[in-house]
Amino acid sequence: MQNKRVNLEVQPGEPVGMVAAQSLGEPGTQMVLGTFHFAGIASYAAIATSGLPRIIELLDAKKAPSSPLMRIMLKESYAKSFPKAEETAKRISEIRLRDIMRRMVENFAKGRILVILNQQAMQIAELTPGQVSAKLAKQLGVEARVGEHGNVILHTHIKNLKEVRAIAVRAAKTLINGIEGAGRAMVSQDEKTGEFYIDATGNGIDAVLDVEGVDPTRVYTNDAFAAYRVFGIEAARNVLASEVAKTLKDQDITVSDRHITLVADAMTASGTIKSIGRHGLVGSKESVFAKAAFEETVKHLINAAAFGQSDYMRGVTENILIGKQIPLGTGVVKLTIKNTQEHAKGRKEKE
Amino acid sequence: MAKAQVSTKCYVLLNGRSIGTVSDPMAYISEVRAMRRKGLISGEVNVAYIKKLNEVHVNADRGRVRKPYIIVENGQSKLTKELLEKLDKKEIDFNYLIRNGIVELLDAEEEENALVAMEESEITQESTHLEADPAAVFGFTISTSPFPETNAAPRELMSASYIKQAQGLYATNFNLRYESRAYVLYYPQAPMMTTATYESVKMAKHASGQNFVIAVATYYGYNMQDAIVINKGAVDRGLARSMFFKTYSDEERRYPGGQKDTFKIPPATTEGYLGEHAYSKLSEDGVIEPETEVSEGDVLIGKVAPPRFLEESIGTGGLEEKMRDDSVALKPGEKGIVDDVIFSESPGATRIVKVRVRSIKIPETGDKFGSRHGQKGVVALVVPEEDMPFTEQGIKPDLILNPHAIPGRMTFGYLLEAFGAKAGALKGVRQDGTSFTQRGRSRVEEYGRVMEAHGFEKSGEETLYNGVTGKVFGAKLFTGVLYYNRLHHMVSNKMQVRSRGTVQILTHQPTEGKARLGGLRFGEMERDVLVGYGASMAVKERMLDQSDKAPILICRDCGSTGYRDFAKRASVCPLCGSTNLVDVEISYAFKLLLDEIRSLHISPRIRVEE
Incomplete structure (x- = not known):
């Protein structure tokens, strides 16, 4: 057992980064672009970016992922009852005026905006025109009332065309119900535990934590930056690693977790999320030659010349460039030849 | 909204x-x-x-x-x-x-x-x-091949591109033509299994393949994957044998200033003279005679040209200008016989010479063959006839195809053609394999009846004997006749080796490509593999010792590069005048980079660790 553990240990000088890069890079060549095998399943996972585009998104450390998701687990009493879970989901689900209206008619001459609501959408969202009108009045600071056929009329008392239009645009974006940045929320049930939980299409994770019924210790997002903002860099690292692992697993590609976590560690080691590329990891390399050999050769050389930089030849790329043995693997071991004369001299002096 | x-x-x-x-x-x-x-x-x-x-x-x-x-x-x-x-x-x-x-x-x-x-x-x-006609749903190339409707669609697309690479009788006047490259099959045959389109355009007059007797079997692992095994006896009898023509041409160009090129045996005084031996096969007019055997390096067209730069002629001063050798020699790795030589004149009234070199291409290990069903393969072994499996009648297949090539690719047409053509061969009549003319099942039954009538198994399978041991094979093997194309990718035109050789002038790195006797690139990804192993000395050997190693002198005092003054027997730094220099080995590409940086008025310095 002891032997086995020792054998599994990585030796000093082992190029783990290189191996990790190759282990992730090679399967990348055989990955399928967006997948389509979720057809027919009513889940937000079906619309999530997957495959190579998702991996690129993660490694490039995109600030705004193309399909943010949250998995919100609930406190025990809520997790066991569907109505209560549904209620919590309603509280979270982000509904803006544009989601529940059919159209808007602006009367510039009278400074009035008529909002024709979509009754069907209203019913699903369990909202009344009165609630909408109250919310609009509060958020926009204009006079609002419920008109005929359950429509809402906004009185701006402004007769400037531009300003009326601006209010109309703002009104469409107004949050009527739910949590800022939460997206649409939907209740699902865990097959194993029978527990109800909420999937949401947003990354507004901070506000979700405070919602009644939500278990704040069990909230997950696939957006590394959201995790970084709310929970810190360690959480971001875990999100990166688990998201890469999940994406690869979806395509039946097996890559050792060690490689994936190494990449996630490298990206987050500085305390912020750094992308893999010239603006991130490679850009933060010490060597001028290594940077110049990668991308934007001229820019790096000019900078080095202008600021009188030195290259200490500690990396791999720069040593290959000049033709020196690389400081990796067999190259980390340095042999000092015992100079017998000096050795003898030193001994004599001691004596 | x-x-x-x-x-x-x-x-x-x-x-x-x-x-x-x-x-x-x-x-x-x-x-x-x-x-x-x-x-x-x-x-x-x-x-x-x-x-x-x-x-x-x-x-x-x-x-x-x-x-x-x-x-x-x-x-x-x-x-x-x-x-x-x-x-x-x-x-x-x-x-x-x-x-x-x-x-x-x-x-x-x-x-x-x-x-x-x-x-x-x-x-x-x-x-x-x-x-x-139902067959009109296919394009021209595919409708010339049999049973396309029974094959998987991607295979049919591949088949169309292989047919275009086939060697055949591309033109009946090939011996009067001077193609830069041409391939002519010795004995082209009309396919046993033909189609209506094939007949209506009279493709058989320009046939591009031969009817091979095939057996679907393995042969000691020599036909793994898509490798094929062919019969040496058949090859010796001319199976898939072809000629390869290559035309070399040159022109007596005129230059501004009244100078012009001349076709002649270059005198030993010309610049870039290749040595007496290289020109030994040329006749008096400086051009090689037909039917001369030539190999790599032999000059085909001797030509002298005026010097490239005017400055060169000023130095000599005399009327006799120093001429430059501009002969055309056979490319490395090639050999053959001079087929024909023609002299002509260009529109600019300069003399043109074209030399056509012919070589015989006998099928060998590494040559590529393809059927009309997207089934291509490379010859892995040419088996002596006595070692080939044989049937009761003593028939030995020309080609052995691995059975694994069929099911995954779903090229049923391959089997149907082999089966039908075998029936046709027994009857002595070429068969029609036009698409959608008959159901596959009824065809199999029809061909089976022909087989039975001629005393063969109606399944197309036959009892075969191992040619090496003489023992009966435990299973019956499917044999048939199949139209195969010899594709124009042949090892003899591609093979190349190098240990040491020419380097590029600018970078001192080995050249690339067969024509320049180049090496194979050890690229970035290959380098990454060695780095991943931590094999630091292997990386250094590939990237430096076997590539562009350059010894330079570096000044210990100021860090600039110096030179060796042999007269003073000392190394000198031209910048600070120091003689305290150290020998280092760096890649020439890096030296070039330093030189280029210097040309931008930036002075890079190197500090050497002792």
Whole structure:
């Protein structure tokens, strides 16, 4: 057992980064672009970016992922009852005026905006025109009332065309119900535990934590930056690693977790999320030659010349460039030849 | 939000440009079509209603691919029996059918509006057109190969591209032509399994393959994956043997200043003289004679040219200018016999010489072969005839194909062709394999009956004996006759080796490519593999020792590069005058980089660790 553990240990000088890069890079060549095998399943996972585009998104450390998701687990009493879970989901689900209206008619001459609501959408969202009108009045600071056929009329008392239009645009974006940045929320049930939980299409994770019924210790997002903002860099690292692992697993590609976590560690080691590329990891390399050999050769050389930089030849790329043995693997071991004369001299002096 | 307004107007676009609207698009297009069929407007006009866009597209521009269809009206084909008889008697022709609205050509857009019946019996009241022949759904190349409808579609696409690479009798006057590269098969054969298209264009007159006797079996692992094993006896009898022609040409160019090139044996005083031996095969006029055996490095056309730069001639001062050798020699790795030499004149009244070199290409390990079903393979072994498996009658296959090549690729046509051609060979009649003419099952039964009638197994399988041991094989093996193409990728034209050799002038790195006797690139990804192993000395050997190692001198005092002054027997730093320099080995590419940086008025310094 002891032997086995020792054998599994990585030796000093082992190029783990290189191996990790190759282990992730090679399967990348055989990955399928967006997948389509979720057809027919009513889940937000079906619309999530997957495959190579998702991996690129993660490694490039995109600030705004193309399909943010949250998995919100609930406190025990809520997790066991569907109505209560549904209620919590309603509280979270982000509904803006544009989601529940059919159209808007602006009367510039009278400074009035008529909002024709979509009754069907209203019913699903369990909202009344009165609630909408109250919310609009509060958020926009204009006079609002419920008109005929359950429509809402906004009185701006402004007769400037531009300003009326601006209010109309703002009104469409107004949050009527739910949590800022939460997206649409939907209740699902865990097959194993029978527990109800909420999937949401947003990354507004901070506000979700405070919602009644939500278990704040069990909230997950696939957006590394959201995790970084709310929970810190360690959480971001875990999100990166688990998201890469999940994406690869979806395509039946097996890559050792060690490689994936190494990449996630490298990206987050500085305390912020750094992308893999010239603006991130490679850009933060010490060597001028290594940077110049990668991308934007001229820019790096000019900078080095202008600021009188030195290259200490500690990396791999720069040593290959000049033709020196690389400081990796067999190259980390340095042999000092015992100079017998000096050795003898030193001994004599001691004596 | 607001409901989308559905426009009731239907736009008409002529060659993609809007020219107006119509209220009833269907009536409009049927009117245009009727006029076209009557010959009132050009038959090259196509009109289509695009339902999705609610637009009528009228196209009359160039570059549209169109396909002929027989017009069907009221459930009746317009190509009647009387017309067919007249066609047979050559009283009318295809153009007559187009002019009289019996056949029309549809483009891609108008095809979308058509309901085409594959066969006359399938015509319904809704049908608008009739396919001229079910086989016409395929293009030219595919309709020359048998049973395409029984193969997987991707294989058929691959087959089409392999057929184009086949060596054959590309032109009957090949011996009068001077192609830069030409391949001619010694004994081209018409395929045993042919198609209607193949016959109607008389492809057999320019056949590009031979009928191979094949066995579907393994051969000691020599035909793993897509490798094939061929019979040396058959090869010796001329199977798939071909000629390769290559033309070398040169011209006596004229230069500004009255100078010109001259075809002659270059005198030993010319610049870049290749040595007496290289020119030994040239005749007095400086050009090689036909039927001379040549190998790499032999000069075919001796030519001297005036010096490239004027400065060179100023130095000599005399009337006799120092000339430059500009001869044409056989490329490395090539050999052959000079087939023919012609002299001619260019439009600019300069003399032109063309030398055609011929070489015989006997099938060997590494040559590529392909059938007409997208099944290509490379020869892995040429087996002596006595070691080939043989049948009861003593028939030995020309080629052994690995059975694993068939099921995953779903090329049923491969087996069907082999089976049918075998039946044809027994009967002594070439068979028809045109697509959609008969159901596969009924074909198998028909061929099986022929086999039985000739005393063969009706399944096409035969008892084979191991050629090496003489023992009977435990299982019966499928054998047949298959039309194989020898493709123009041959090892003898591609093989190349190098240990040490030429380097590029600029970077001192090895050259690339066969023509320059180059090495194989040890690229970035290959380097990454060695780095991943931590094999630091292996990386250094590849990237430095075997590439562009350059010794330079570096000044210990100021860090600039120095030189060795042999007169003073000392190393000198030209910048600080120090003689305290150290020898280092760096890559020449890095030295070049330093030089280029210096040329930008930036002074890089190197500090050396002792």
